[in-house]
Amino acid sequence: MSAALLHHTDGTPFRDLNHxxxxxxxxxxxxxxxxxxxxxxxxxxxxxxxxxMLHGRMLPGNHGPFxxxxxxITERGLTAFGMMAVPDARAMAEWNNHVQDLAxxxxxxxxxxxxxxxxxxxxxxPATAFxxxxxxxxxxxxGLAATDDPELVExxxxxxxxxxxxxxxxxxxxxxxDLATEPRWARISGTFGEDPDRAxxxxxxxxxxxxxxxxxxxxxxxxxxxxxxGGPQFKGEDSHFAAGRRLVYPGGxxxxxxxxxxxxxxxxxxxxxxxxxxxxxxGLAEVGANFNHDVITGLLRxxxxxxxxxxxxxxxxxxxxxxxxxxxxxxxxGVEELSVPEQVALTLHAxxxxxxxxxxxxxxxxxxxxxxxTEARLxxxxxxxxxxxxxxxxxxxxYVDVEAAVATVGTPExxxxxxxxxxxxxxxxxxxxxxxxxxxxxxxxxxxxxxxGTVVDRPEDADLAVLRLATPYEKREGLxxxxxxxxxxxxxxxxxxxxxxxxxxxxxxxxxxLERPAVLTPLAPHAALLVGEFGAADDVVLDAxxxxxxxxGTLPFDLPRSDAAVDAAREDVPFDTADPLFPFGHPTAPRxxxx
Numbered sequence: 001m002s003a004a005l006l007h008h009t010d011g012t013p014f015r016d017l018n019h020x021x022x023x024x025x026x027x028x029x030x031x032x033x034x035x036x037x038x039x040x041x042x043x044x045x046x047x048x049x050x051x052x053m054l055h056g057r058m059l060p061g062n063h064g065p066f067x068x069x070x071x072x073i074t075e076r077g078l079t080a081f082g083m084m085a086v087p088d089a090r091a092m093a094e095w096n097n098h099v100q101d102l103a104x105x106x107x108x109x110x111x112x113x114x115x116x117x118x119x120x121x122x123x124x125x126p127a128t129a130f131x132x133x134x135x136x137x138x139x140x141x142x143g144l145a146a147t148d149d150p151e152l153v154e155x156x157x158x159x160x161x162x163x164x165x166x167x168x169x170x171x172x173x174x175x176x177x178d179l180a181t182e183p184r185w186a187r188i189s190g191t192f193g194e195d196p197d198r199a200x201x202x203x204x205x206x207x208x209x210x211x212x213x214x215x216x217x218x219x220x221x222x223x224x225x226x227x228x229x230g231g232p233q234f235k236g237e238d239s240h241f242a243a244g245r246r247l248v249y250p251g252g253x254x255x256x257x258x259x260x261x262x263x264x265x266x267x268x269x270x271x272x273x274x275x276x277x278x279x280x281x282x283g284l285a286e287v288g289a290n291f292n293h294d295v296i297t298g299l300l301r302x303x304x305x306x307x308x309x310x311x312x313x314x315x316x317x318x319x320x321x322x323x324x325x326x327x328x329x330x331x332x333x334g335v336e337e338l339s340v341p342e343q344v345a346l347t348l349h350a351x352x353x354x355x356x357x358x359x360x361x362x363x364x365x366x367x368x369x370x371x372x373x374t375e376a377r378l379x380x381x382x383x384x385x386x387x388x389x390x391x392x393x394x395x396x397x398x399y400v401d402v403e404a405a406v407a408t409v410g411t412p413e414x415x416x417x418x419x420x421x422x423x424x425x426x427x428x429x430x431x432x433x434x435x436x437x438x439x440x441x442x443x444x445x446x447x448x449x450x451x452x453g454t455v456v457d458r459p460e461d462a463d464l465a466v467l468r469l470a471t472p473y474e475k476r477e478g479l480x481x482x483x484x485x486x487x488x489x490x491x492x493x494x495x496x497x498x499x500x501x502x503x504x505x506x507x508x509x510x511x512x513x514l515e516r517p518a519v520l521t522p523l524a525p526h527a528a529l530l531v532g533e534f535g536a537a538d539d540v541v542l543d544a545x546x547x548x549x550x551x552x553g554t555l556p557f558d559l560p561r562s563d564a565a566v567d568a569a570r571e572d573v574p575f576d577t578a579d580p581l582f583p584f585g586h587p588t589a590p591r592x593x594x595x
Contacts, residue, residue: 002100002101002104002105003015003016003017003019003104003109004016004019006021006023008023008028012028012029012030013029014027014028014029014396015027015104015109015395015396015397016109017104017108017109017110017395018043018107018108018109019109024039024043025039026039026040026043026395027395029395029396033387033390033391034387036390036395037383037386037387037390038383040108040110040386041379041382041383041386043108044108044382046365046368046375046378047077047361047365048077048107048108048110049375049378049379049382050361050363050364050365050368050378051076051077051078051079051361052077052079052080052110052354052381052382052385052386053353053354053355053364053378053381053382053385054076054078054080054354054355054358054359054360054361054363054364055080055081055082055115055311055314055354055355055356055357055358056072056078056080056081056082056357056358056359057081057082057084057314057320057357057359058072058081058082058083058084058099058114059083059084059085060083060085060086060087060091060092060095061087061091061095069081069095069099069102070099070102072359073099073102073103073106073112074102074105074106076359076360076361077106077361078359078361079103079110079111079112079113079389080112080113080115080171080354080385081099081112081113081114081115082115082116082117082173082314082356082357083114083115083116083169086116086119086167086169088134089134089166089167089405089406089408089409089410090402090405090406092167092168092169092405093166093167093168093400093401093402093405093406094402095168096112096114096167096168096169096398096399096400097168097399097400097402099112099114100112100168100398100399103398104398110386110389110395111389111394111395111398112394112398113170113171113388113389113392113394114168114169114170114171115169115170115171115172115173115223116164116169116171116172116173117173117174118141118172118173118174118190119135119164120135120136120137120138120160120163120418121137121138121139121140121141121189121535122137122139122140122535134409134410135160135163135409135410135414136159136160136163136409136410136411136414136415136417136418137415137418137419137422137535137537138156138417138418138419138421138422138535139421139422139425139533139534139535139536140189140190140515140534140535141174141175141176141189141190141191141192141206142180142188142189142190142191142192142193142514142515142534142556142557143421143422143425143533143534143535143536143553144156144192144202144206144421144425145191145192145193145198145199145202145556146193146424146425146426146427146532146534146553146554146555146556147421147424147425147552147553148198148201148202148553148554148556149424150201150202150204150205151205152420152421152424153202153205153206153209153421154205154206154208154209155209155417156209156417156418156421157205157206157207157208157209157210158209158210159209159414159417159418160172160209160210160220161209161210161211161212161219161220162408162414163408163409163410163414164220165218165219165220165400166400166404166405166408166409167400167405167409168398168400168405169220170219170220170221170392170394171220171221171222171223171270171271171388172210172220172221172222172223173223173225173273174190174222174223174224174225175192175203175206175207175222175224175225175264176190176191176192176224176225176226176230177191177192177199177203177224177225177226177227177229177260177261177263177264178190178191178225178226178229178230178231178257178260179191179193179194179195179196179199179229179231179232179256179257179260179574180193180194180231180517180556180557181194181231181232181253181256181257181571181572181573181574181576182231182232182233182235182236182571182572183236183489183516183517183557183558183560183566183569183577184235184236184237184486184487184488184489184516184566185231185233185236185237185238185486185516186236186238186473186484186485186486186516187230187238187484188515188516188517188557189515189516189534189535191231192206192260192556193556193557193584194556194557194558194574194575194584195556195557195574195575195584196256196257196259196260196574197259198556199259199260199263200259200260200262200263201263203224203260203263203264203267204263204264204266204267206222207222207224207264207267207268207269208267210222211267211268211269211270213268214268215268215270215388215391215392216391216392216393217392217393217396217397219270219391219392221270221271221388221391221392222264222269222270222271223269223270223271223272223273223309223311224261224264224269224271224272224273225272225273225274225275225313226273226274226275226276226289226313227261227272227273227274227275227289227295227296227299227300228254228257228258228261228274228275228279228282228284228289228295228299228300229247229254229257229258229260229261229275230247230275230276230277231257231571231572232247232248232249232253232257232571232572233246233247233248233277233571234246234247234248234280234571235567235571236486236487236566236571237486238484238486239275239276239277239331239333240276240331240480240481240484241481241484242329242333244276244277245276245277245278245288245331245333245334246277246278246280246333247275247277247278247279247280247282247571247572248280248281248571248572249279249280249281249282249571249572250281250570250571250572250573251570251572251573251576252572253570253572253573253574254279254282254283254572256572256573256574257572258299261304262304265304265306269308270308270309270388270391271308271309271310271311271388272300272306272308272309272310272311273310273311273312273313273356274288274289274290274292274295274296274300274310274312274313274352275288275289275290275313276288276289276290276313276316276331276333277289277333278333278334279292279295284298284299286334287333287334287335287346288316288331288332288333288334288335290312290313290316290347290350290352291316291332291334291335291343291346291347291350292350293349293350293351295350296310296350296351296352297350297351300351301351307384308384308388309353309354309381309384309385309388310351310352310353310354311352311353311354311355311356312347312352312354312355312356313331313356314356314357315328315330315331315356315357315358316330316331316332316347316355316356316357317330317332317340317343317344317347317355317358317363318330318340318357318358318360318363319331320357328480340363341363341366341367341370341372342372344363344364344366344367344373345367345372345373348364348367348373348377348378348381349373349377352381353380353381353384353385354381354385364378419537419540422535422536422537422540423536423540423543423544423549424552424553425533425534425535425536425553426531426532426533426536426540426541426544426551426552426553427514427531427532427533427551427553427554427555427586427587428531428544428551428553428587429512429520429524429530429531429532429555429559429582429586429587430524430527430529430530431509431527431528431529431530432528432529432547433529433544433545433546433547434464434466434507434509434528434529434545434546434547435463435464435546435547436453436462436463436464436507437453437454437463438453438454438456438461438462438463438464439452439453439454439455439456439462439463439464439465439466440455440456440457440458440459440461440462440464440465440466440506441455441465441466441467442465442466442467442468443467443468443469443470443511444466444467444468444538444541444542445538448537448538448539448542449466449538449542451539452542452546459502459505459506460505460506462506463507464506464507464508464509464528465502465503465506465507465508465509466508466509466511466541466542466545467499467502467508467509467510467511468511468513468533468538468541469499469510469511469512469513469518470513470515471485471489471512471513471514471515471516471518472488472489472490472491472492472518472519473485473486473487473488473489473516474486474487474488485515485516488563489516489517489518489519489560489563489566490519490562490563491518491519491522491523496522496523497522499523499526500522500523500525500526503523503526503527503528504526507528508526508527508528508529509527509528509529509530509531509545510523510527510529510530510531511531511532511533511541511545512530512531512532512533513533513534513535514532514533514534514559515534517557517558517559517560518559519559519560519561519562519563519581520559520581520582521561521562521581524581529545531544531545531551532553532555532559534553554584554585554586554587554588555582555583555584555585555586556584557584558575558577558580558582558583558584559580559581559582559583559586560577560580560581561577561578561579561580561581565577565578565579565580
C-alpha cells in the first residue's frame with residue numbers, strides 16, 4: 001500500500017502518509033522544512049526515532065546474505081540504506097519504487113533514502129567502490145584530480161547525480177576529502193590527490209555538481225568522508241584492519257588534511273562520515289573518530305559549525321557477518337574494551353547521528369532505556385536526518401519513472417563525457433607516441449587492439465608493444481583484505497627485468513595504472529612511452545599511445561623513486577618523499593603546497 005495522493009480543501013495535492021485522510025503539517029508541501037520536521041518528530045515514538053538513526057546495507061531483490069530489505073523496512077522501521085549492489089537501471093528504479101511502497105505503508109509513511117558508494121569508475125572493492133549498473137564510466141576520483149579542471153569535473157559530477165537520481169539513489173557516500181600523503185595507502189584512487197589546493201578545488205566542484213547550489217529535489221546529497229582526513233594512515237595500512245587503526249601526524253600537518261573538508265563545507269556538503277582510525281598524536285582524543293567527541297562535536301560541529309547529518313563509517317561497532325562467507329570484526333579502534341551499549345552511547349555523545357551499517361534498533365533503544373542516552377539526544381539527530389529527506393523532496397515524491405531511468409542512465413552523451421574524462425586524465429610521463437601496424441599487447445583486449453592494426457602473439461613479430469601494468473601491491477590474507485592493495489609499491493625484480501628487457505628490444509608503451517603512486521624507476525629509462533592512467537578503456541589508452549589524442553593530465557601526487565623513500569617520509573606531510581621520480585604536476589611546472 002502506497003500513500004494515497006489526496007487534495008486539501010484548497011486544492012493542494014499531498015501524500016496521505018499517515019493514512020488518515022487529512023493533510024497534517026508534515027505532509028503539507030507548502031510549509032517550510034523545519035516546520036514539517038518538528039511536526040513529524042512530535043508524532044514519532046522512541047522506536048521510530050531509533051530506526052531512523054540506523055543506516056543499513058541493502059541488496060536489491062531480497063536475496064543474498066543480508067536481511068531482506070522488506071524485513072528491515074516493515075519489521076524494523078529502517079529508512080536509510082547503502083546499496084551493496086546496483087542492477088541495471090530498470091531493475092534499480094523498480095526496486096526503489098518497491099521499497100518506497102513498503103515505507104509508505106508504515107504508520108507515518110517516512111520515505112526510504114537509498115545511498116551508494118562510488119559506481120562510476122573501474123574499481124570493484126566490496127567495502128569501498130563498485131562497478132555495474134550501466135552508468136557512464138569515468139576515471140577513478142584520482143583521475144578527476146589529474147584533469148585539474150573544476151568546470152569539467154562539475155559537469156561530470158552533475159551527470160553522476162542525474163544517473164543516480166534517476167534510479168532512486170539520493171545520497172552519495174562520497175567524495176573522499178582525504179589527502180593522498182601516504183603513498184602506500186590502499187584507497188588513494190578514491191581521493192583527489194596529494195595537494196591540498198588541488199584537492200580543495202576538485203572536491204568543491206564535485207559537490208556542486210552532485211548537489212547543485214543547495215539541497216533540493218534535483219540533488220544527490222554528498223556524504224563527504226573521512227573526517228578529519230583518512231590519508232595519514234600509519235605505514236599506509238588501511239583502517240578497515242587492526243594494522244591501520246591509527247592516523248599519525250609526525251609532521252604535525254593535521255591542518256593540511258582539514259583543508260579539503262573546509263572546501264567541502266563551503267560547497268555545502270550535506271553529510272559527513274568520520275574515519276575509523278584514531279587521530280593519534282593530533283591533540284584530539286585517542287579513540288577512533290566515530291567515537292570521538294573532540295572530532296565530531298569539538299572540531300566538526302564546534303569549530304566548523306557543521307549541522308548536517310554525521311553517519312559513522314560502516315560497522316564500527318558490531319562488525320559484519322555474512323553467513324557462510326566471512327565474519328568481519330568491528331572497527332572500534334581505541335574503545336575495544338567497552339561493551340557494545342557503551343560504544344553506542346559514546347558514539348551518540350560524540351555527536352554522530354546515524355550508525356553506518358547497523359540494522360538493529362535495539363542498539364539505540366537499549367541505551368535509551370538504560371538512561372545512558374536521552375530521548376532529547378535522539379531528537380537532535382532525527383531532526384537532521386528528517387531534514388535531508390524533506391529537502392531532497394522524498395516526502396512529496398520518492399518514486400522514480402522507470403522508463404525515464406532507462407533513458408537517462410548510460411546515454412551516448414553520458415558515456416562520451418565519461419570517456420572525455422578518461423582521456424583528459426591520462427598523464428604523459430615520458431617518451432613519445434608510437435607508430436606501427438603490428439601490435440603486441442599485454443593487459444589490453446586483443447579485439448580492441450585489432451582495430452588499430454594487426455595483433456601478434458610474439459614481441460619479435462611486432463612493430464610496437466603496448467603493455468598495461470597494474471600498480472604493484474602485497475597480496476594479503478582474508479576475503480576483504482585481498483581487495484585492499486597495500487604495501488610495497490615496487491615491481492617484483494623478475495617482472496621489472498622482464499619488462500625492461502622487452503622495452504629494450506621493441507618500442508614499448510608502458511601504461512601504468514596508478515591506483516597508488518607506483519615506483520616506476522626500473523622501467524622509465526627503457527620505455528619508448530610511459531603513461532600514467534587512473535581508469536580508462538583500452539581504446540582511450542590506445543588512442544593516446546598512438547598519438548591520436550593528446551595527453552593533458554598532470555600527476556595528482558608525487559611518484560616516488562623507491563619504497564625506501566616512501567618509508568622515510570612522514571605519513572601526514574604532502575610531498576615528503578625525497579627526490580621523486582616524477583613530481584606532482586608533471587609534466588607541467590607544478591604549483592604545490594610545500595611539505
